[in-house]
Amino acid sequence: MQVTTRHHADAIVATLAGRIDHQTAAQLEAALAPLLAEAGASGGALVLDFAAVDYISSVGLRVLMIAAKQVREQRAQLLVAALQSVVAEIFAISRFNRILTVTPTLDDALALCSPAALAAYRSAGPAPAP
Amino acid sequence: MMRVRFWGTRGSLPVALTAAGVRAKLLAALRAARGRPLASEADLDQVLASLPFAEAGTYGGHSACVQIETGGFDHFVCDMGSGLRPFGQAAMAQRSGGAGQTFHIFQSHLHWDHIMGLPFFVPAFVPGNRVVIYGSHPGLEAALRRQQEPPSFPVDFSIFGATLEFVHLEPGRRYEVAGVGVTSMLQRHGGDSYGYRFEAQGKVVVYSTDSEHPLDQPEHTARFVSFFRDADLVIFDGMYSLADAVSIKADWGHSSNIVGVELCQMAGARHLCLFHHEPVFDDAAIDAVLAETRRLEEITRGARRLRVSAAYDGLDIAL
Numbered sequence: 001m002q003v004t005t006r007h008h009a010d011a012i013v014a015t016l017a018g019r020i021d022h023q024t025a026a027q028l029e030a031a032l033a034p035l036l037a038e039a040g041a042s043g044g045a046l047v048l049d050f051a052a053v054d055y056i057s058s059v060g061l062r063v064l065m066i067a068a069k070q071v072r073e074q075r076a077q078l079l080v081a082a083l084q085s086v087v088a089e090i091f092a093i094s095r096f097n098r099i100l101t102v103t104p105t106l107d108d109a110l111a112l113c114s115p116a117a118l119a120a121y122r123s124a125g126p127a128p129a130p
Numbered sequence: 131m132m133r134v135r136f137w138g139t140r141g142s143l144p145v146a147l148t149a150a151g152v153r154a155k156l157l158a159a160l161r162a163a164r165g166r167p168l169a170s171e172a173d174l175d176q177v178l179a180s181l182p183f184a185e186a187g188t189y190g191g192h193s194a195c196v197q198i199e200t201g202g203f204d205h206f207v208c209d210m211g212s213g214l215r216p217f218g219q220a221a222m223a224q225r226s227g228g229a230g231q232t233f234h235i236f237q238s239h240l241h242w243d244h245i246m247g248l249p250f251f252v253p254a255f256v257p258g259n260r261v262v263i264y265g266s267h268p269g270l271e272a273a274l275r276r277q278q279e280p281p282s283f284p285v286d287f288s289i290f291g292a293t294l295e296f297v298h299l300e301p302g303r304r305y306e307v308a309g310v311g312v313t314s315m316l317q318r319h320g321g322d323s324y325g326y327r328f329e330a331q332g333k334v335v336v337y338s339t340d341s342e343h344p345l346d347q348p349e350h351t352a353r354f355v356s357f358f359r360d361a362d363l364v365i366f367d368g369m370y371s372l373a374d375a376v377s378i379k380a381d382w383g384h385s386s387n388i389v390g391v392e393l394c395q396m397a398g399a400r401h402l403c404l405f406h407h408e409p410v411f412d413d414a415a416i417d418a419v420l421a422e423t424r425r426l427e428e429i430t431r432g433a434r435r436l437r438v439s440a441a442y443d444g445l446d447i448a449l
Contacts, residue, residue, distance in 0.1 A: 022351070055430070058372055058388050062345040065376050086429050093422045094388050095373035 003031040008124060010044035011110055011117035017052035020060030029063045036067055040074030045113040049106050051082040061096050068100055077101070081109035132333045132449040133199040134363060137220075138192030138213020139441040141339075141369045141384070141406035142243050145191035151412065158185040183442075184413035190443025192216070193243040194339060194406065196365060200330045204232040204308040208326060208337045208365075210263075213443060214247025222252050229258030234307055236314075237265035238339050239323035240273040249278055249285075259292035264299050264307075266314055266324045271296045299324075315357050317341035318350075319383035327357060333449045334361040336399075339406045341367050342383045343393070345376065351393070358397035362449045365441065366390040368404035368419070387423040394436050395427075401437040402427075403447070416440055 001018040012035055020028055032046075039046040046067075064080065071078045079101045083091060091097040103109040110118040138144075162180055167173045178186045195213030198206040205221060207214070225231060233253060238244055253259045263270065278286045287294065299305060301324060304313045311329035316322060318341060325338035336358050344350055358364050369384040387404055394402045404423060407416050420440040427436050439445075 022348070058386075058392055059345045061372060062376050065373075089425065089429060090388075093426050094386070095371035099373045099377060 001027055003028070005035065006124070008110060008118075008120035009114060009116035010042060011047055011113040011121070012039055012044065013047045013049055013106065013110075013121070015049040015052065019055040020053060020063070021055060021057040022059050025057070025059040025063050028060060029066075032063070032067050036070050036078075039071055039076045039078075043074070043076055045077035045079060045117065046071060047079045047081055047106065047109045047113065049081055050084070050087060051106070053087055054084055056087055056090055058094070061090075061094055064096065064100060077113065079103060079109040079112060081106045131201065132331055132335065132362075134335060134365070134447045134449065135197040135199065135217075136195075136213075136405075136441045136443060136445040137197060137217040138195035138209075138211040138247070139189060139405055139407055139443055139445075140191050140193050140211075140243075140409055141367070142193070143409045144193045144212045144243070144246075145409045147188055147191065151188075155185050155188075182417055184417040187442070188413050189407060189416050189440065191409075192443050193246065194238070195247060196337060196405075196441075198310075198328055198335055200308075200310050200328075202309050204234055206308075206310065206328070207233060207235045209238055209244045209339070210235060210247040210251065211244050212247050212250075215250040215252075216443075218247075218250070218252040218254075222256070227256075229256050232260040232262065232308070235261065235263045236312070236326050236337070237263060237267070237270060238317075238325070238337070239319060239321060240265075240267055240270065241321070241340070242277075244340070245274060245277055248274055249283055254290045254292045254294065257291035260295070261290075261292050262295045262297060264297045264312075266299050266301050266316070267322065268298075270298070313357075315353070318344065323383070325357060327361070334363075335449065336361045336364045338364065339367045340383055341385055342375070342381070343385050343389045345389075351396075354393050355396045358393055358399050361394075361397065361399040361401075363401045363403060363447060364390070364394050364397075364399045365403050365405045366394075367406040368423070369406050369408050387419055388426060391423060391426050391430065391436065391438070395430065395432060398434065399436065400434075401439070401447070404438070404440045407440070 001024040068078045081103045110121045163177045192213035193211030194209040195211045196208040313327045314324045323340040328335045367385045368387040372386040372388040375386045
């Protein structure tokens with residue numbers, strides 16, 4: 001699993017790629033920790049771009065739950081964007097689609113963050129592949 | 131051949147189908163029958179076969195009680211929920227009320243929904259029968275006696291004509307009980323619970339209910355994968371959605387369909403049977419959980435297909 005990050009105004013976009021399972025969930029948790037701290041300190045948003053994530057297990061979903069709880073306590077936001085169809089099914093079956101903010105596209109997610117974040121995202125070039 | 135019969139499959143509290151629920155099923159059947167031939171019994175069977183299980187049947191409402199037929203004369207049962215009452219009646223009817231029967235009963239734990247059937251267990255009233263209750267809780271016998279003390283119940287253990295025995299099992303140790311290998315394992319649940327692995331005739335049945343699975347403890351996962359290893363059937367507590375199990379219902383002592391699929395896949399188990407259904411779920415809700423769980427198995431399938439079913443009162447699985 002790989003993670004790359006970009007900043008768009010008050011939003012951090014973390015682009016994830018690969019499988020999030022029992023082997024890689026701890027890696028995700030470690031990668032998210034500084035990003036959650038940064039988003040929490042600024043009161044901004046952390047957007048997880050899932051377009052290149054092809055599987056997530058229960059352990060990976062738990063990491064997202066903890067992250068969401070942490071940002072809520074710090075009055076920041078966590079959004080998950082651009083799920084592949086299989087991952088979207090896993091979110092629905094687990095009911096995580098009901099407890100996390102999930103958007104169809106990255107553009108939709110940044111629109112929920114702030115006008116400045118959306119404008120910065122739209123004016124930026126395409127993200128490098130993770 | 132081993133057979134597993136489910137006499138009670140509901141979690142926490144017995145429930146009953148309501149008049150409104152029956153009416154909804156009748157209306158669904160009548161709608162399905164519109165415009166179709168109905169003259170013969172075969173015609174009627176065809177109409178019913180076209181309906182989903184939630185409309186043509188019901189998952190039932192008795193609390194936990196599962197019978198394992200091992201091919202021997204003795205009876206094997208997991209838990210004494212309210213399903214123990216119909217099991218006891220069937221066991222007596224099957225052998226024409228005859229005495230001299232032995233019932234080996236394995237208790238997951240002592241919460242009310244898992245013990246409430248004992249005062250209504252007809253074979254325990256018949257002299258000459260033997261009821262052997264196995265468990266790993268130190269307070270096993272005391273909890274069952276207390277359930278039948280005033281003011282909770284009008285008659286105490288002295289009413290029983292059968293011999294009642296209590297056997298303490300050490301978790302992790304394999305016992306031979308009437309030709310069946312039995313191993314118990316500690317599970318995470320309020321006041322502790324124990325899962326059971328039954329091995330007979332080359333088949334393995336695991337009964338693992340009222341068991342929460344912390345997802346941040348790899349050693350816990352490994353322990354259960356080992357316990358479920360190559361099982362022919364895993365009866366699994368799938369009471370909650372994963373989202374509920376790790377958020378508002380964390381530490382409530384139950385698990386989810388998703389964790390059931392994952393553990394069974396890692397263990398190479400052949401059949402996952404969802405059990406301990408949420409009492410607020412109607413038949414349609416359990417049907418939906420089953421369909422979703424089958425879809426999850428399909429999209430995450432590795433080298434071997436895992437069969438997925440949802441237990442209902444009256445379900446009979448041959449292994």
